[in-house]
Amino acid sequence: MKDEVKINRGLVGVYFERSGVSHIDGPRGELSYRGYSIHDLATRSSFEEVAYLLIHGELPTAAELSTFDARLKSARTLPPPLFDIIRATKDGHPMDVLRTAVSALAALEPASREVSEDAFVENGIRLTSQIPMIIAAHEAIRNGRDPVAPDDTLSHAANWLWMLKGEKPSADAARLADVDFILHAEHGSNASSFAARVTVGTEANLHGAIVTALSTLAGPAHGGAAEDVMKMVHEIGSPENAADYVRAKRKMREPVTGFGHRVYRTEDPRARHMREGVRKLGEEMGAPEWYAILQGVVEAMQPYARHGLNVNVDFYSGVIYQLHGIPMDFYVPIFAIGRVPGWIVQCIEQLRRNILIRPLTLYDGPAPRAYVPMDQR
Ligand SMILES: CC(=O)SCCNC(=O)CCNC(=O)[C@H](O)C(C)(C)COP(=O)(O)OP(=O)(O)OC[C@H]1O[C@@H](n2cnc3c(N)ncnc32)[C@H](O)[C@@H]1OP(=O)(O)O
Numbered sequence: 552m553k554d555e556v557k558i559n560r561g562l563v564g565v566y567f568e569r570s571g572v573s574h575i576d577g578p579r580g581e582l583s584y585r586g587y588s589i590h591d592l593a594t595r596s597s598f599e600e601v602a603y604l605l606i607h608g609e610l611p612t613a614a615e616l617s618t619f620d621a622r623l624k625s626a627r628t629l630p631p632p633l634f635d636i637i638r639a640t641k642d643g644h645p646m647d648v649l650r651t652a653v654s655a656l657a658a659l660e661p662a663s664r665e666v667s668e669d670a671f672v673e674n675g676i677r678l679t680s681q682i683p684m685i686i687a688a689h690e691a692i693r694n695g696r697d698p699v700a701p702d703d704t705l706s707h708a709a710n711w712l713w714m715l716k717g718e719k720p721s722a723d724a725a726r727l728a729d730v731d732f733i734l735h736a737e738h739g740s741n742a743s744s745f746a747a748r749v750t751v752g753t754e755a756n757l758h759g760a761i762v763t764a765l766s767t768l769a770g771p772a773h774g775g776a777a778e779d780v781m782k783m784v785h786e787i788g789s790p791e792n793a794a795d796y797v798r799a800k801r802k803m804r805e806p807v808t809g810f811g812h813r814v815y816r817t818e819d820p821r822a823r824h825m826r827e828g829v830r831k832l833g834e835e836m837g838a839p840e841w842y843a844i845l846q847g848v849v850e851a852m853q854p855y856a857r858h859g860l861n862v863n864v865d866f867y868s869g870v871i872y873q874l875h876g877i878p879m880d881f882y883v884p885i886f887a888i889g890r891v892p893g894w895i896v897q898c899i900e901q902l903r904r905n906i907l908i909r910p911l912t913l914y915d916g917p918a919p920r921a922y923v924p925m926d927q928r
Pocket residue numbers: 561771772773774776805806807808809810811812813814860863864865
């Protein structure tokens with residue numbers, strides 16, 4: 552009987568639900584949100600518009616976008632006790648501080664306990680604005696500065712950079728952050744979104760689901776890869792060392808971070824926009840060596856590309872953040888800023904047709920046996 556059961560370890564290739572949010576064509580390397588190509592959205596849209604599209608299903612009219620933007624801006628507040636929590640945890644990894652702070656928000660803001668589609672939209676919009684505030688406040692507090700107050704004249708991306716650095720970003724820097732958020736906004740049943748859906752499957756609230764998602768995003772096989780790519784780039788040090796680095800990794804059968812994906816068999820379509828960003832920014836800032844190191848790794852990985860092993864979205868993003876002077880341990884939290892709308896809409900979809908997600912494990916432990924009292928063991 553046991554041998555007849557097919558086990559899908561890691562749920563590889565398993566469809567567990569239908570979804571109308573994003574479509575990933577793995578073999579062709581294509582991605583769309585609500586039917587719109589990621590390439591059009593990355594070049595023509597804004598994070599605010601994409602967040603609206605994901606949450607409400609259609610591109611907004613000018614009036615709808617303006618109302619949505621006003622809702623996001625009015626949500627740029629944090630309850631004062633949250634700053635004490637950030638202060639108490641300031642020496643932790645920013646991802647741990649962020650997760651702790653979102654968890655605390657659930658306790659500090661009673662509205663977050665409601666479980667309904669409307670509440671998920673309302674609480675989701677609040678979290679979309681609060682998450683970048685928490686990350687920026689943490690950076691200020693751990694450096695002995697006062698958190699920077701949000702600026703309502705600035706877009707989501709520009710305001711995030713303003714709060715992080717305390718200086719107004721250039722239009723190019725704000726646009727690059729905006730594109731980064733668009734590219735990270737949604738990706739189907741990735742590990743963190745799936746984990747969030749499991750949480751909502753028990754009829755838990757959105758804040759609980761986002762805490763689950765944040766925990767899951769943090770690992771190096773998922774969002775943590777951007778930080779690891781930057782560590783790799785530092786370890787390689789110069790483009791001519793890239794081939795030796797890859798050879799050594801392959802010899803030890805260790806993954807080269809920033810490569811590989813469960814679904815894509817070609818280059819991740821999001822990587823193209825980030826690659827261009829790294830190249831341009833590196834040249835503009837007189838630091839072309841980072842791009843050269845990354846391309847050295849890509850070249851050395853070429854023999855594996857035909858087996859479907861290509862760069863993913865995390866490969867280039869770290870260097871962009873580095874060039875902007877953003878500390879390495881903030882790379883995963885930045886991914887989280889972009890991904891919030893995707894998590895919200897996945898949770899809404901789950902709630903709309905809710906079902907407890909509870910697969911099976913095939914028991915292969917000991918056969919039934921008699922309990923052995925302590926003095927006889
Ligand atoms: C936003 C994101 O979450 S994108 C992913 C970010 N994560 C990374 O960049 C970390 C590095 N990559 C990886 O660890 C993996 O590719 C994952 C976790 C992303 C996907 O893993 P899976 O779908 O489970 O693929 P799996 O691990 O089975 O790999 C299939 C084959 O490719 C190889 N492979 C996969 N990724 C890599 C890699 N980065 N470097 C070298 N070889 C790799 C595996 O060794 C395996 O080879 P084998 O069949 O000879 O044993």
